[in-house]
Amino acid sequence: MVKGCIDKAIYEPFAARDMSVESNEVFREFIIQRFERVRNNIDNGDSLLRKYNKEPLHCRSDIEMEIQKSPLDHIKDVFAGADGIPDYFLLPDQILLLNFNYTTTADLYLNKNSGFEVNHIHGTLGDDLNHIIFGYGDEMDDDYKTISKLNNNDYLTNIKSIRYLETDKYRKLLRFINSDYYQIYIMGHSCGNSDRTLLNTLFEHPKCVSIKPFYYQWQDERGEWQDNYIEIIQNISRNFNSMQTMRDRVVNKEFCRPLVPKNN
Numbered sequence: 001m002v003k004g005c006i007d008k009a010i011y012e013p014f015a016a017r018d019m020s021v022e023s024n025e026v027f028r029e030f031i032i033q034r035f036e037r038v039r040n041n042i043d044n045g046d047s048l049l050r051k052y053n054k055e056p057l058h059c060r061s062d063i064e065m066e067i068q069k070s071p072l073d074h075i076k077d078v079f080a081g082a083d084g085i086p087d088y089f090l091l092p093d094q095i096l097l098l099n100f101n102y103t104t105t106a107d108l109y110l111n112k113n114s115g116f117e118v119n120h121i122h123g124t125l126g127d128d129l130n131h132i133i134f135g136y137g138d139e140m141d142d143d144y145k146t147i148s149k150l151n152n153n154d155y156l157t158n159i160k161s162i163r164y165l166e167t168d169k170y171r172k173l174l175r176f177i178n179s180d181y182y183q184i185y186i187m188g189h190s191c192g193n194s195d196r197t198l199l200n201t202l203f204e205h206p207k208c209v210s211i212k213p214f215y216y217q218w219q220d221e222r223g224e225w226q227d228n229y230i231e232i233i234q235n236i237s238r239n240f241n242s243m244q245t246m247r248d249r250v251v252n253k254e255f256c257r258p259l260v261p262k263n264n
Helices: 004-010 021-039 046-051 061-066 071-080 105-109 142-148 160-166 169-179 193-203 229-237 243-249
Strands: 096-099 117-120 182-187 208-214 217-219 225-227
Touching: 004 105, 004 182, 021 071, 021 208, 021 243, 096 105, 096 169, 105 117, 117 169, 160 169, 169 193, 193 208, 193 229, 208 229, 208 243, 229 243
Parallel strands: 096 117, 182 208
Antiparallel strands: 217 225
């Protein structure tokens, strides 16, 4: 079953407040290019809007009103988080759902005919062409270096980085993250050490502009609401070599939210 709150989060527009400070200029260029494409009739925007099952541009009076602004005013409003900015100007060109478990649940969230994809990086149940990958994925740990020096291939049988080479899923992921700047949404992944090497590749990549965790929320025995935001951040921090980069890219809790809000 598709949850509306998750579907909405996956396909929501970028928010300037989520972007890292180091990426401000990149994000500013993105805003300008999207604005000018419509303002100068270079692109009517319909191909992008179709991906999101939204009305075509000529039916969107809000977009026509927005392009009456000067580019500078438009940029200022986006960075200020002003209300009323049409989603078209901040929607991603592409979305990739990187699935770490072994089910096809993520496929349920693909918009039909969008061209967006799911990458089942660890395989899929019942799929002989993309078999399940179990094992250890932390080459940054000193224990891995010790294991690799034992000169016994049996110890490397369930190392994820070795198993990734049995399909093209990892290479497809590399092509995606090298193709353009991207924001990461974390939904349901603990970011623990079992995927540390892969997460480090994603988190510290020069084209990563933001990492936004969606946290889990529950009521304790006293009836008070608790969440695991800090725990996720602690785990995320172990996937970085540079804590300075981590603090800049991870979105502050005040701008994050539960993956499934209370009473949903």
